[in-house]
Amino acid sequence: MGAAAEIPHPFDPLTLDEIEIAISTVKKAHGEVRFNVVALQEPRKAEMTAWLENPETAPRPKRIADVVVIAPGGKVYDGLVTLDEPKIISWVEAVGEQPIITMEELQFVEHICRKDPKVIEQCVISGIKEEDMDKVYCDPWTIGYDERFGSGVRLQQALMYYRPELDNCQYQYPLDFCPIFDADKKEIIAIDIPKVRRPLSKAAAVDYHPAAVEARGGYRNDLKPINITQPEGVSFNLKGREIEWQNWKFHIGFSYREGIVLNNITYNDKGTVRPIFYRLSLAEMVVPYGNPEHPHQRKHALDQGEYGAGYMANSLSLGCDCKGSIHYLDAHFPTQAGGLRTIKNAICIHEEDAGILFKHTDFRDDSVIVTRGRKLIVQQIFTAANYEYVVAWVFHQDGTIQPEIKLTGILNTYSMLPDEDTHGWGTQVFPSVNAHNHQHLFCLRIDANVDGPNNTVYLSDAMPSDAPVGSPENFYGNAFYNRRTKLSTTGEAMTDYDSKTSRTWEICNPNKLNPYSKKPVSYKLVSREALTMLPKPGSLVWKRAAFARHAVHVTPYADDQLWPAGRHVPQTSGEPSKGITEWIGDGSASIDNKDIVLWHTFGVTHFPSPEDFPVMPAEPMMLLLRPRNFFAGNPVMDVPPSYASTPSQVQAGKGAWEAADGMSKLAFEDRETNGHVTKVEGEGGSCCGT
Amino acid sequence: MGAAAEIPHPFDPLTLDEIEIAISTVKKAHGEVRFNVVALQEPRKAEMTAWLENPETAPRPKRIADVVVIAPGGKVYDGLVTLDEPKIISWVEAVGEQPIITMEELQFVEHICRKDPKVIEQCVISGIKEEDMDKVYCDPWTIGYDERFGSGVRLQQALMYYRPELDNCQYQYPLDFCPIFDADKKEIIAIDIPKVRRPLSKAAAVDYHPAAVEARGGYRNDLKPINITQPEGVSFNLKGREIEWQNWKFHIGFSYREGIVLNNITYNDKGTVRPIFYRLSLAEMVVPYGNPEHPHQRKHALDQGEYGAGYMANSLSLGCDCKGSIHYLDAHFPTQAGGLRTIKNAICIHEEDAGILFKHTDFRDDSVIVTRGRKLIVQQIFTAANYEYVVAWVFHQDGTIQPEIKLTGILNTYSMLPDEDTHGWGTQVFPSVNAHNHQHLFCLRIDANVDGPNNTVYLSDAMPSDAPVGSPENFYGNAFYNRRTKLSTTGEAMTDYDSKTSRTWEICNPNKLNPYSKKPVSYKLVSREALTMLPKPGSLVWKRAAFARHAVHVTPYADDQLWPAGRHVPQTSGEPSKGITEWIGDGSASIDNKDIVLWHTFGVTHFPSPEDFPVMPAEPMMLLLRPRNFFAGNPVMDVPPSYASTPSQVQAGKGAWEAADGMSKLAFEDRETNGHVTKVEGEGGSCCGT
Numbered sequence A, B: 001m002g003a004a005a006e007i008p009h010p011f012d013p014l015t016l017d018e019i020e021i022a023i024s025t026v027k028k029a030h031g032e033v034r035f036n037v038v039a040l041q042e043p044r045k046a047e048m049t050a051w052l053e054n055p056e057t058a059p060r061p062k063r064i065a066d067v068v069v070i071a072p073g074g075k076v077y078d079g080l081v082t083l084d085e086p087k088i089i090s091w092v093e094a095v096g097e098q099p100i101i102t103m104e105e106l107q108f109v110e111h112i113c114r115k116d117p118k119v120i121e122q123c124v125i126s127g128i129k130e131e132d133m134d135k136v137y138c139d140p141w142t143i144g145y146d147e148r149f150g151s152g153v154r155l156q157q158a159l160m161y162y163r164p165e166l167d168n169c170q171y172q173y174p175l176d177f178c179p180i181f182d183a184d185k186k187e188i189i190a191i192d193i194p195k196v197r198r199p200l201s202k203a204a205a206v207d208y209h210p211a212a213v214e215a216r217g218g219y220r221n222d223l224k225p226i227n228i229t230q231p232e233g234v235s236f237n238l239k240g241r242e243i244e245w246q247n248w249k250f251h252i253g254f255s256y257r258e259g260i261v262l263n264n265i266t267y268n269d270k271g272t273v274r275p276i277f278y279r280l281s282l283a284e285m286v287v288p289y290g291n292p293e294h295p296h297q298r299k300h301a302l303d304q305g306e307y308g309a310g311y312m313a314n315s316l317s318l319g320c321d322c323k324g325s326i327h328y329l330d331a332h333f334p335t336q337a338g339g340l341r342t343i344k345n346a347i348c349i350h351e352e353d354a355g356i357l358f359k360h361t362d363f364r365d366d367s368v369i370v371t372r373g374r375k376l377i378v379q380q381i382f383t384a385a386n387y388e389y390v391v392a393w394v395f396h397q398d399g400t401i402q403p404e405i406k407l408t409g410i411l412n413t414y415s416m417l418p419d420e421d422t423h424g425w426g427t428q429v430f431p432s433v434n435a436h437n438h439q440h441l442f443c444l445r446i447d448a449n450v451d452g453p454n455n456t457v458y459l460s461d462a463m464p465s466d467a468p469v470g471s472p473e474n475f476y477g478n479a480f481y482n483r484r485t486k487l488s489t490t491g492e493a494m495t496d497y498d499s500k501t502s503r504t505w506e507i508c509n510p511n512k513l514n515p516y517s518k519k520p521v522s523y524k525l526v527s528r529e530a531l532t533m534l535p536k537p538g539s540l541v542w543k544r545a546a547f548a549r550h551a552v553h554v555t556p557y558a559d560d561q562l563w564p565a566g567r568h569v570p571q572t573s574g575e576p577s578k579g580i581t582e583w584i585g586d587g588s589a590s591i592d593n594k595d596i597v598l599w600h601t602f603g604v605t606h607f608p609s610p611e612d613f614p615v616m617p618a619e620p621m622m623l624l625l626r627p628r629n630f631f632a633g634n635p636v637m638d639v640p641p642s643y644a645s646t647p648s649q650v651q652a653g654k655g656a657w658e659a660a661d662g663m664s665k666l667a668f669e670d671r672e673t674n675g676h677v678t679k680v681e682g683e684g685g686s687c688c689g690t
């Protein structure tokens, strides 16, 4: 492990050594157990804040492992293990709760299914030969919650598929029944069989792998390479997992649950290091499917709580997942048996050109400035069975943070009969393939620290004046203003998006005003991606994924309130709802000028279409966290321009700032396009000349 | 002009030769007039469509110049001039109408202001020395509509500023009075003077030009270059102004009014050339300001109709406005006196890497495919006095078209007293500088041609099932569906965005169904950027910019119905409203299975903040036009992947497709970061390996 002597930063994920220490400590005390989680217990905020303020004198927060195990017989324990002097400091049975499902657990189900006589029987009914059971696959899913089985037994549901050939995309051959797997007994305890049977599709495969594409005529050959290079190196520096770039500084953590976790995000404002966010992460998500027929209601994975965006992380690779000059960080996890697992390159970090940062031309004299922007991207990709989620945290030079998610991968599919009526709950995307309507709802957790911990959230709405057209106050009817509504309590803060007022949420520090606008310094959440959770109030999903009931919730900060659907999510009934509803309680808690956390649910509603099949072109979503009244002025005026000339330089005919990218070229020599030659005087040489 | 013998494509803008022919023909007949417009009269659609279908046999549409002149005495004439045999075929006085304001007209006002005794008097009152009138500037704006003066006299309003030094940004020294300029008499006919006077700001300047930045400590020096190169050239081809790229083909026009105009957009779907849009453009915009005090209600420029996105186009330059391998197109216009004006590099065309196009990893075996996307960008920038608009038409390989606008440049500012109450109509962004609330509302014109001219628009809403939780049809409450509402008439089509239902608009061809989904082929307008026009119903802006009353209007196609605020926009009163309201009339016209045009208004509401001053970091907006049920399957499976391995290749340990970008590099040697060395086995070499 190279320089293992380095002391981890208190925000660092557990090192391999630390995971080993925690595992051996637990094994010593409790014998052979299955390890679901061995992860950093994040430092208590009060301690951590004290240390961040005075690293020399304040005590350094201790390293503690958060451990979740399943003991033989299925009992679940939550434990805490100190790592400097290895010691179990807490060990509590989580009665009736099911911890996160590991990749190893998922892998196992398929093999059981293939050997189970009742599953084989159903496969044969579907039209599969008994000797072809090795061509049967399943995507084991969290069962969500099934009232017939409750939470006491650890269960998964097996979404069944067939592959005529090993390399076929299985999602074009879904099967119509759904075995239920008992993870303790390691057997199939039930099979959900629909009343109307849908035999295996006989359609010829449409695959996306190279041999299939070659057989259909091959790849297009008219795409010329684009190379992105940084001959002088990158513009960011890392010290351990703390990155510095363009006035930004923050720590890059990684959790089994949330994947990338960004901590202690600050911006150096002309020498003053100003805190903005204590912690940012994608804290939970849910993907409800809209087909009401049993057992499809169970398809509503809370992928982060039930499988983990860290556990499902892809190992990224150079020139494929990212282009340019890339830095990678690995992720370390335990195995169930108490071994170690490393996901190499779980996080990639790189810069991209961001187009024009600012530009202005004076129309009188053609004096001009044009400055290009740069962005920093901290990215991971995770695969949740069929779906891929590309999660990027994009930092801009102007203080904007842009969380961005791209969806790709493959639709979850179900079988259908020829000419079967989908009843509008899905789309036939390929013969015999019904892709059900679904939503992807994500919950962004914003632990705010805008110029200090005590912040207040305001609704910000664009409103016309109340005064009627023709009245003295609004004679021409053009008056409009920014209506700001303080959210004083957790109850008031349960708010929804309103496109009619271009609603945003301002996270303000009421204790500090902008010197010019006299408004509180703030970061504004701009989200046009807010949406209504379509499962109805009172529905199973509504109960289990309470965070998705509103676009925004705000809670007072409390240690360990990280995951809004609860700590242990699989098989929660939602009665009562876990996580955010517990923290909000009666809604009376003050969030005014307090250390607060804002939870924002956003996403897309996905009505599938044949374009999405057999693999989906990526669909982007993005939010903005923008400084408003935070800076005293444009914070990027000191980014070197590509070209700048002032009126006096234009008059003098000299002195312009010329620093255009020397590598850019005209696409065609002399602008010679097929058959056309258009020579233009003076072109291509000087930059931004008139 | 080089290969002048080439016959222009019927969609091509007028060549310099053609502009000259039109001008000399008009001069011969009408003597000395001021030329406001000499532009292509776009071919009649019926003729053009016939020719596009049969270029060999159908008659080629004739080249005709659309001419607008102002004769001595201020009379305005609309003319049409045939160009093959130069001849005026139409000449009509536009009584009581004011044509577009040219850059030359704008340039002139400042010089008149500086010499006008009443303006000088007001400057002195503001605290400017009489001998400093050369430091007084004005941004001449369209007057919008001022009921005191009507439409008969050609007017501009002069927003006044001061520059202590030539190179200062004037917007930090606004003056509080507003002269009215008569363009025929070439004199100031009135000055609007506020009741409360606001003397010239004494604040020290904050400038963004290099000398100012150097004086404040200089530019940051930690930004390393990023180079983008295409050593094998670009992936697009041009024949004249027709571009082909990744199955796309379209014609790139340019109009004085709309700037970039894209015509005859088709996608080659496995050998079948499928039409999608006959014409796409940004057809109009309006920027209403929200301060109700007279005369600020006049600040609501319809920038395209009143100045022209083509006339205001920037001359773009390599490595500044765009990076990589760029192709440029010029724009040609007349001068007022009948000369010629060329804007070099008015349009840039280039490709960019578009990140991951699609990816999927099978969690069982780590078989994987990762394919990077590419995009084509056709871009222009125009400067409307203080503001810069970066307009990009982004084409994706998967059939998506992404219109994108970035706002940058400088806030329009007004003077304020120290501690003056802005009454919420603006923000003090700098001492004595009040930046008024405003909106940027753009109108995208979509002349649809989805698999043919006869299309129908549907509202598409994401709706929960009506059946209650617990009912047999929706027992678990998770049912939801895509409610599609046909818009049958122009009246029904006046629709607004609804974020609660994630509303989109589907432009369908009801005559052609997708083979799998059996739904009509369609392109879907996805716009989260729709917003409410805040000037109230009945207000001046509401009357003049009727297109902004709703997010979507749909009209039956008619030749020359291009600009939704009317042909001649300056000084329209809005009584009656011009353009789209005239075309919609009583709202009864059928738009069902007809040749239709969809008008979409979108934009941002801008409450200024000190971050925006003195120059604004660019703020992006984007829409998507996405194929839904248009293709039979994912249309980009034949884009070569960066890496692909099938399960059988993973099993065999060989045969994977490896085509990773060979130029990408690790950011740090051996991942050596400041002080940390973490060597990881096998890293950095093979692509996407497990």
Ligand SMILES: [Co+2]
Pocket (backbone or CB within 6 Å): A407, A438, A440, A606
């Ligand atoms: Co989806």
Ligand SMILES: [Co+2]
Pocket (backbone or CB within 6 Å): B407, B438, B440, B606
């Ligand atoms: Co603005």
